Amino acid sequence: MTIARTMLDKLWAAHEIVQREDGSSLLWVDRHLVHEGSHHAFAKLAARNLPVAEPALTFGVADHYVPTRNRLQITDATIARMINTLQSNTQQHGIEFMGLDDPRQGIVHVIGPEQGITLPGLLINCGDSHTSTHGAFGALAFGIGATEVAHVLATQTVWQKKPKSMRININGTLPFGVTAKDIALHWIAKLDNSGAQGHAIEYSGSVIKQLSMEARMTLCNMSIEGGARFGMIAPDNITFEYVKGRPYAPASAQWESAKQAWRQLTTDEGAPFDREIRIDSVDLAPTLTWGTSPDQAIAVDGYIPNPAAYDDAKAQTINSALEYMDLKAGQPIEGTPIDQIFLGSCTNARIEDIRSAAAVLKGKRVKVPGLVSPGSTAIKAQAEREGLDRIFIDAGLEWASSGCSSCVAMNGDTIGSGKRCASTTNRNFRGRQGRGSRTHLMSPIMVAAAALHGAIVDVRSLSLDEACV
Amino acid sequence: MNGWTAHTGMAVCLDVDNIDTDQIIPARFMSQPRVDGYADFLMHDLRRDNKGTLRPDFILNQHPNASVLLAGKNFGSGSSREAAVYALLDSGIQVVIAQSFGDIFASNAINNGVLPALVSADDWQTLHSSCTTPQLDCKVDLNTSTVNMSDTSIPFVIDETWRLKLINGWDDTDLTKEYQSQIDTFRARRFEANTWAWPTASD
Ligand code: SF4
Numbered sequence: 065m066t067i068a069r070t071m072l073d074k075l076w077a078a079h080e081i082v083q084r085e086d087g088s089s090l091l092w093v094d095r096h097l098v099h100e101g102s103h104h105a106f107a108k109l110a111a112r113n114l115p116v117a118e119p120a121l122t123f124g125v126a127d128h129y130v131p132t133r134n135r136l137q138i139t140d141a142t143i144a145r146m147i148n149t150l151q152s153n154t155q156q157h158g159i160e161f162m163g164l165d166d167p168r169q170g171i172v173h174v175i176g177p178e179q180g181i182t183l184p185g186l187l188i189n190c191g192d193s194h195t196s197t198h199g200a201f202g203a204l205a206f207g208i209g210a211t212e213v214a215h216v217l218a219t220q221t222v223w224q225k226k227p228k229s230m231r232i233n234i235n236g237t238l239p240f241g242v243t244a245k246d247i248a249l250h251w252i253a254k255l256d257n258s259g260a261q262g263h264a265i266e267y268s269g270s271v272i273k274q275l276s277m278e279a280r281m282t283l284c285n286m287s288i289e290g291g292a293r294f295g296m297i298a299p300d301n302i303t304f305e306y307v308k309g310r311p312y313a314p315a316s317a318q319w320e321s322a323k324q325a326w327r328q329l330t331t332d333e334g335a336p337f338d339r340e341i342r343i344d345s346v347d348l349a350p351t352l353t354w355g356t357s358p359d360q361a362i363a364v365d366g367y368i369p370n371p372a373a374y375d376d377a378k379a380q381t382i383n384s385a386l387e388y389m390d391l392k393a394g395q396p397i398e399g400t401p402i403d404q405i406f407l408g409s410c411t412n413a414r415i416e417d418i419r420s421a422a423a424v425l426k427g428k429r430v431k432v433p434g435l436v437s438p439g440s441t442a443i444k445a446q447a448e449r450e451g452l453d454r455i456f457i458d459a460g461l462e463w464a465s466s467g468c469s470s471c472v473a474m475n476g477d478t479i480g481s482g483k484r485c486a487s488t489t490n491r492n493f494r495g496r497q498g499r500g501s502r503t504h505l506m507s508p509i510m511v512a513a514a515a516l517h518g519a520i521v522d523v524r525s526l527s528l529d530e531a532c533v
Numbered sequence: 534m535n536g537w538t539a540h541t542g543m544a545v546c547l548d549v550d551n552i553d554t555d556q557i558i559p560a561r562f563m564s565q566p567r568v569d570g571y572a573d574f575l576m577h578d579l580r581r582d583n584k585g586t587l588r589p590d591f592i593l594n595q596h597p598n599a600s601v602l603l604a605g606k607n608f609g610s611g612s613s614r615e616a617a618v619y620a621l622l623d624s625g626i627q628v629v630i631a632q633s634f635g636d637i638f639a640s641n642a643i644n645n646g647v648l649p650a651l652v653s654a655d656d657w658q659t660l661h662s663s664c665t666t667p668q669l670d671c672k673v674d675l676n677t678s679t680v681n682m683s684d685t686s687i688p689f690v691i692d693e694t695w696r697l698k699l700i701n702g703w704d705d706t707d708l709t710k711e712y713q714s715q716i717d718t719f720r721a722r723r724f725e726a727n728t729w730a731w732p733t734a735s736d
Contacts, residue, residue, distance in 0.1 A: 081719045082712055086694040090712055092719055094730055104567060104615060112706070120732065129564070142564050186730060193613040193637055209641035210615035211705070219709045221716055225692070257551065258607040258633050291610065293636045314729040322729035357551050381550050472612075474560045481583070493555040493611060495578050 068332035071298055072229050072264045075204040075329065079187045081221060088223050091204075094186035096122045096216050097172050098154070100129045100146040102191050105213035106153040116157040117220040123181055124154035125162040127171045129475050132437050132464035135164050143475060157217075168311075170440020170466045173197040173285065173410035177277070178440055180310025184299035184326040189216050194410050194490065196287040200280035201307070202299035202329050207288065227294060228338040230263040231331075234271040236345030241524040243420075244279035245412060245488070245507035247271070248286035249351040249361040251343060255290055257359040263339065264294035266331060271345050272297055277306040278416040285411045286490055289358035298330040350523050352506035353492045354397050355385035360492075362397060364510065364522045370394040388494055389502050390482070398520055400504075403483040405434030405461070405515045406497070407508055409471035412488035413439035417508040418447050422455040424512035424526065430460045431518030434486075434511075435477065437469040461515065473498045486514035534646050536702030537675070540627050542600030544671035544682060545592050546664040552576075552604060553611035554638060558620045560612075567619060575620040593624070601628045601671045601680075603657075603664050609638025609649070618645045628673045630680060630689065632657050643695045646702065648673065650680060650689035660687055675700050 069077075079091040096118075098105070109116070116122060129146040131138055138144040147163065154161040162169045168179055173194050176182040184202035188195060191213040198205035208222065216222055232251055252259070265287050272280070280297050287295030297303075304323055307313050314322040349363035360382075362368070368386070370393040371379035386393060391400065407413065407421055418438060436456045438444040444466055447453055453463045470477040471489040473496070479485045481500025488511050489496075492503035504520065513523040562574040580591050587594045602621075608631040609617060618641045621629070629642070630650045639649040650673065652660065663683040671682040675696055680687045697703065709716075724731055 081715050084694070086692075086697075088694050090709065090716075092716075092723060095732075101563065101614070103564075107567065114706075146564050181732060183729070185727075191613060193611065207613040207637055209613050209618075209637055209644065211641065211644035215705050215709065218706050219716065220720075221709060221712075223705055223709070225694075257610060258635075261607075261633060261636055288611075291607075291636065312732040315733050318729045325727060325729065357553075377550070384549075472560045474563070491553075491555065491611060493553045495559055496555050499559070499578055500583075 068335040070229050070331045070335045070337065071202065071266055071296060071329050073335070075185070075187070076226055078185065079204060088225050090221050091187055091224055093189050093216050093220050093222055094121060095176070095181055095188045097176055097181070097188070097190040098122060098124045098150070098159070098213070099127050099172050099192065100150045102213055103146070103149050103153070104210035105191060105217060108211065108214035109217055114218045116159065116217045119158040121220060122159045122217070124150055124159050125169060125172050125175055126150055126164060128468045128472065130164060130467035131475055132435070132467050132469045132477060135465055140476065167441055167445070170442065171410045171413070171468055174414060174439035174443070177201065177281065177306070178310070178442055180307060180313030183307060183313060184303060185329055189222055193288045194285050196293065196295040197281050197285040197410060199287070199294055199296035200277060200284040201303055202296060202326060204294065204296070206293045227264040228262055229266070230260060230292070230339040230341070231266045231268055231337045232341045232343065233269040234267065234343045234345060235269040236271060237274070238271055238345055239348060241350050241509065242348045243507040243509065244275060244282040246348055246351040248283050248289070249353065249358065249505065250348055251341065252286065252290040252359045253351070253361040255341070257289060257357050258291040260287065261291035263292050264296065265292045267295065267297050273300065276416060277302060278414040281414065282411055286358070289490060299326045350507065350510050352397065352504050352510060352520065354389065354391060354504070355382070356388050356492055356494050357385070358490065358492060358505060360385055361505070364398055364520065366397060368393055368395050368397055398522055400520045401484070402432055402486045402504070402514050402519060404432050404479065404485050405511050406470040406485055406487040406489065407511055408435065408437035408439070408469050409489040410439060411490040412508050413437060413443070415443050415446050417488065418443065418452055419450070421508040421512040422452040424509050424523065425459040425516065426455050428459055428516055430515040432515060434461045434515055435464055435470060436461050437464045438466050440466050459515070470497050472496065479503070486511045486520065534702045534704055536700050537646065538700050539672060539674045539676070540600065541670060541672045542627065543596060543598055544601035544603060544664055544668040545596050545599040546603040546661060547592055548605055548661065550605035551607045551610060554609055554614050554617040554635065555611055557609065557617035558614065563614060563616045570623050571616060571619040572623040575624045596667050598625065599667065600625050601630065601673060602626050603660050604629055604631045606632045608634050610635035613637040615641045615645070618642050618647055622647055630660065643698055644705070646699060648675070648691070648699055650691065652680070652687060652689050656687045659685060
């Protein structure tokens, strides 16, 4: 009798080189992605005079610090230095580098899938917590720290203890106006921001099967905001369609055998999970954050929590978030005025996100300023071919180049202190978008709707062509 | 990295949940080379007002020599930035005690010799009540996995590998060398059986 195994079990077994007595596994790393932030790891390597073990499995891209405007003449010395350092580190070690003048440049978690670097069945590491994004392809993908990045560079392996398994089942059909971002914010609010710590999440159920790859990536991307280092979705025909023909994807001679191997990755019927969560799609609504942590999220027609209804510790957390966000307990979140919007990041700046926001904005003018930064240079070009840039510009928004931009504000695209931003990003931490910035996380269509009204508004109340969304 | 088995120092309490790594070190400081030192960046925006002046009411400003931090839940969640650990370490913090930690933060801490000591909710409360004023002689012992202050001894939980790594100051890159032949065998097998797993050469 064969034992029923989860996708996590299968992926783990396929990469395990040895398991030590203490239970730690040494895992083979199929793809390693590096960015400007990897300078600490390259410095560690240099200090020990070690070569990169597998340059052909390592890819470098500039994203975290890159300017989104006037990027060919970088005036900020720190930014120029960060990009140059990555370029020289990758060059020195014979690693493929995608710099500012490269049409493949973009946010690391966007370009991995886009270039076919990310595939089902691979183990993928990157020194960035949102590496969970790549799990959308049925890959074992997780973020690591600088010491671990140096270890992967030097050995192409990583030590890791197998996480516990958790399955989030979402069944039904997504209601109108509800997106993958809303699913993510919904479950994180339900379980809290550390609810999935120590676990690898597999998302499954009829809703997931219907999601596009773009939407699946949004969902897996946010896994870390619920505490999970890994998020994954079983590969299927939608996955294969996306991967096929991408530059680094298996060529035609290998395509069928690859697909056959990938089909085996799905969780067997009856395989046990350490934890199972069920969500019914009828309970889903457009959801956004009101506080300073991604689990402080409510439906757009909901009310800002009242600390009086909670125990002391929780009340203290709520109070301090309300103070930072300058919001009043018990009030409806809808109608809260905003100062600006940001549409970008590895969570929600793929072509589908940009199309959906453009559909909301088409032919209209926004009430507040904002920045649109596509997830990659290729997505930017695609959107321009479709005329979407004109829609944003005509609406009164700024159409910029690709990078992490205001998601982490390292490139100077900061949100001012006390300013309230409707944002498609993944973190509403204090100061994340700039010191004193106030971030409300939501989906691209909710951000577009907020831009039109200059306030938080229920996207379902706008008269839209349903087919566009 | 040097190993250690026991640490004695001043313990202070920062009773705030969800101190994420963006708060431990704001992103704008992360471009600095490590050799420059990260102490000044630790919790920069919590410690300083808008003009950059240290807030007198912030616990780490009152007690800059503290080396044991009793922190709220979910400490170090969020970004994988190891710089958060550099900022703690360069400020002299050797131990953080909490009821939960961000997964990536915890492994980054271990890789730099900083102990993320996990304690139960009840034990956290006990420590919290003795820590209302700074505890000068807090002793953290890796042999017994205990935190000892003001006559109480509290057990903490730590993965056995991690405990040994801290004690011996082990570096994974050195440890992994012992497995080089297994790595080589694995690599050869993987690409023989799964040719698709090697990236198609770019042109
Ligand atoms: S867009 Fe934001 S979350 Fe994504 S990789 Fe860049 S900084 Fe990290």
